[in-house]
Amino acid sequence: MSSATPGEARKTQLLTLIVIGSNVVGNVSLSHGMRQVGKIVSASPLDYARAFANPWTLAGVLVLALWMITDLALLSRADLSFVLPVTASAYVLIAFAGHFLLHEHISVQRWVAIVVITLGVVLAEETPPRTTEGQSEHLQ
Amino acid sequence: MRWLLVGIIALCNTVGDVLNTAGMKRQGEAELDLRSVAHMVARIFRNPLVLAGLGSLAVAFIALLSLLSISNVSFAVPATAISYLLETLLAKYVLKEKVTWRRWGAASLVAFGVLMLSW
Numbered sequence: 001m002s003s004a005t006p007g008e009a010r011k012t013q014l015l016t017l018i019v020i021g022s023n024v025v026g027n028v029s030l031s032h033g034m035r036q037v038g039k040i041v042s043a044s045p046l047d048y049a050r051a052f053a054n055p056w057t058l059a060g061v062l063v064l065a066l067w068m069i070t071d072l073a074l075l076s077r078a079d080l081s082f083v084l085p086v087t088a089s090a091y092v093l094i095a096f097a098g099h100f101l102l103h104e105h106i107s108v109q110r111w112v113a114i115v116v117i118t119l120g121v122v123l124a125e126e127t128p129p130r131t132t133e134g135q136s137e138h139l140q
Numbered sequence: 141m142r143w144l145l146v147g148i149i150a151l152c153n154t155v156g157d158v159l160n161t162a163g164m165k166r167q168g169e170a171e172l173d174l175r176s177v178a179h180m181v182a183r184i185f186r187n188p189l190v191l192a193g194l195g196s197l198a199v200a201f202i203a204l205l206s207l208l209s210i211s212n213v214s215f216a217v218p219a220t221a222i223s224y225l226l227e228t229l230l231a232k233y234v235l236k237e238k239v240t241w242r243r244w245g246a247a248s249l250v251a252f253g254v255l256m257l258s259w
Contacts, residue, residue: 011172072190073172073180076164080157081231081239084224085246091254113256120249123242131238132165 008077012129015074016086022067023090028097030060035102078129085124091117142215145207149200149219154226156196161235163189217258224251 033056051057074083092114098104106114164170167187170180184190207216228247232239 008169014172015170069177069181072160072164072184073170073177075157075161076167076170076180079231079237080161080235081228081237081243081247083161084157084227085243085250088224088250088254091257095257109259110257113253113259115253116256117250117253120246120253123249124246127240127242127246132236 009129012074012077015070015077016083016129018070019067019074019083019087020090020093022063022070023087024093024097026060026063026067027090027094028060028101029056029063031098032102033057033060079131082124082127082129085120088117089121092121142207142211145203145210146215146219146222148203149207149216150222150226152196152200152203153219153223154230156193156200157223157227158230158234159189159193159196161231163187163191163193165235214258217254221251221255224254 033054034051037051037054037057052061071083071087074087095106095110095114099106163184164187166189167180167183170176204216204219207219224247228239228244231237
């Protein structure tokens with residue numbers, strides 16, 4: 001088990017927050033952009049390329065690229081069985097964002113699902129982020 | 141055809157995440173300053189495990205797009221839910237993580253919650 005110093009633990013926490021935040025902002029932005037663009041059912045890549053002209057879509061894709069990089073960085077520091085449930089809090093935040101920003105309806109059933117996912121997130125957060133051996137990356 | 145795609149999505153998502161985790165662990169803990177992140181990204185291009193992991197996630201994504209084109213979103217959700225449990229299983233036996241009852245409980249609650257979102 002790696003004995004993380006408080007500084008290292010804080011870096012892992014910060015990365016976790018960036019992963020969750022970029023997932024939420026990226027998805028909400030992409031969803032808002034694609035709704036403005038309208039339905040695309042086409043075999044032509046040009047039609048999809050046109051979607052990128054929408055600033056919300058473009059911002060969403062860029063933020064999701066940031067999400068991918070920070071997710072990999074987080075996996076270098078924490079267990080997969082920790083990262084998976086903890087970052088699932090993005091589902092909860094995306095539902096809130098959809099409700100409060102995009103004015104989507106959330107049924108009672110979805111509220112219950114949100115509570116169940118939140119319980120899973122809280123349970124995972126009570127475990128140490130990393131249980132395998134590790135070393136820091138050193139720049140050459 | 142639909143269930144075949146669900147299977148491909150669950151399997152490729154799982155394999156992709158496990159390969160990415162193994163590859164990134166081998167690369168060493170990433171630091172948070174810009175120079176270190178750029179260095180980390182550059183090293184990923186020479187990391188066969190992560191490259192294979194990203195390839196696997198790309199296949200999962202293409203399979204998801206195919207599934208979405210022949211059925212609605214709720215049909216894709218079981219694949220995500222199965223992935224949570226399958227990945228936790230492989231994290232324990234392949235990545236040798238200490239998966240306690242709390243982690244199993246967390247993965248199960250999230251998988252169940254995700255399924256409920258689609259009902």
